[in-house]
Amino acid sequence: MVAQQVDAVLQGVSVLNSISVSFERNRFYGIIGPNGVGKSTLLHILSGSDAPSAGGVTLDGVPLSHMPGKILARKLAVLQQGGLPPVGFTVREVVAMGRYPHQNWLGGEGEDPEAIIDEAIHTMELAELQSRKLHQLSGGERQRVALAKLMAQQPEILLLDEPTTYLDIGYQIELLDTVKAWQKQRSLLVVAVLHDLNLASLYCDKLIALHRGGIAAEGTPDEVLNPAVIERLYGAKTTLVKHPATGVPQLILQPGES
Numbered sequence: 001m002v003a004q005q006v007d008a009v010l011q012g013v014s015v016l017n018s019i020s021v022s023f024e025r026n027r028f029y030g031i032i033g034p035n036g037v038g039k040s041t042l043l044h045i046l047s048g049s050d051a052p053s054a055g056g057v058t059l060d061g062v063p064l065s066h067m068p069g070k071i072l073a074r075k076l077a078v079l080q081q082g083g084l085p086p087v088g089f090t091v092r093e094v095v096a097m098g099r100y101p102h103q104n105w106l107g108g109e110g111e112d113p114e115a116i117i118d119e120a121i122h123t124m125e126l127a128e129l130q131s132r133k134l135h136q137l138s139g140g141e142r143q144r145v146a147l148a149k150l151m152a153q154q155p156e157i158l159l160l161d162e163p164t165t166y167l168d169i170g171y172q173i174e175l176l177d178t179v180k181a182w183q184k185q186r187s188l189l190v191v192a193v194l195h196d197l198n199l200a201s202l203y204c205d206k207l208i209a210l211h212r213g214g215i216a217a218e219g220t221p222d223e224v225l226n227p228a229v230i231e232r233l234y235g236a237k238t239t240l241v242k243h244p245a246t247g248v249p250q251l252i253l254q255p256g257e258s
Contacts, residue, residue, distance in 0.1 A: 001046065001157065001189065005055035008041050015041050017213035018055070025156070026187040028180060030194045030204035032224075034234050037210040039193045040081060043161050046191060047078045059157075073101035077155035081162045081193075084142045084149075086135035091145050094134060095120050098152030113152070120151035123178065139166035147175065151182065158183070160192035164199065172196075176203045201225055201248045209233055225249040 001023045008016040015038035023029055023046075031039045044050035046057055048064040057064045064072065077098075084094065098120070099113045121130055124144045134142055143166055150158065158179070164172040180203050183190045194200040200207060201221040209217040209224055211233050217224045227238045230251060237254040 001057065001059050003042070003046060003055070003057045006042070006045060006052045006057070007054035008038060008045060008050075009053045010041065014213060016045075016052070016210075019210075019215060020055075021208060021215065021218070023189055023191060025189045026183070027205045028183050028190045028192070028203060030192055030200040030207045031210065032194060032197060032200055032207055032233075033210035033216070038213070039210055040161050042210070043078075043159050043191065043193055047076060047159050048072055049078070070101050073153070073155075075155060076157040076159065077150040077153045078159045079146055079150060079161060079163050081165060084134060084146045086137070086142065088133050088135060090131055090133050091126055091137070091148075092117065092121065092130040094145055095126075095130075095148045095152050098149040098154075101153060116154065117152050120148040123151060123182075124148040140168065140171050143167060144171075144175070147178070155188070156186075157189045158191075160190065162193050162195060164194075164196065172199065179203075197225060197230070198250045201250060202243070202246065221248050225251060227251075 003019060003021050006016055006019045007014070019042065031042060033039055041050065045052050048057070048067070051065070059067070059075065096117050099116070121127055124147055126144060126148055129137065129141065134145065137145070160179070163175060163179070167175060176199060179190060182188060204221060206219060207221055207224040208215060209229065216233060217229050225240070227240055230236060230238050238251040239254060241250050241252060242248070243250050
């Protein structure tokens, strides 16, 4: 997937200026940066849900704008910021909706999808909740249902907009562990907008840092997460340490002068 010379304007304000970036399969990318720099906007453009004001995105050499929606949905799935609304469908019904791109115009498939739906439900530990309706679930539980729905969709590319929203630290780790294992198992391309830089370092192969409409830094967590870059992006002073188990960089915030 390649985004070439992408510009984006929101409410008359330029958000992205000639962004060019490419994403390889079987990689986990994190998009980081302060609020308002266009992280979610870039993700929406990559998904095809928003069109850039200039430039374009190609997938396997084909412009997204030339792909029929159902064909694109077989290749690409999106976990939106905030997850699923508390609607009156059951957990199983919502997960089954992930099969829509694979259905014919009569709503059927060549093979029975129930095993695929079961696997997604069990992977996200939702078996005991599958008969409950979404409005009966917590925000964190709905987020897990949303990811199970994407698993049932069986995409090649997974786009995540702040996937750990509403999750406590235990479920944050569990969800990202699941996504990372899924990415490796299926050789997926994963692109995630992440606010927690230490989580981004733990799970992402490469980071793209946005600032003032452009790419401020791009590379591995070791290349991007250093105190100088973080202070330039966020105006915050940090101390860099290595994670004792993985060796990846972790940032410790320094308090301001009192």
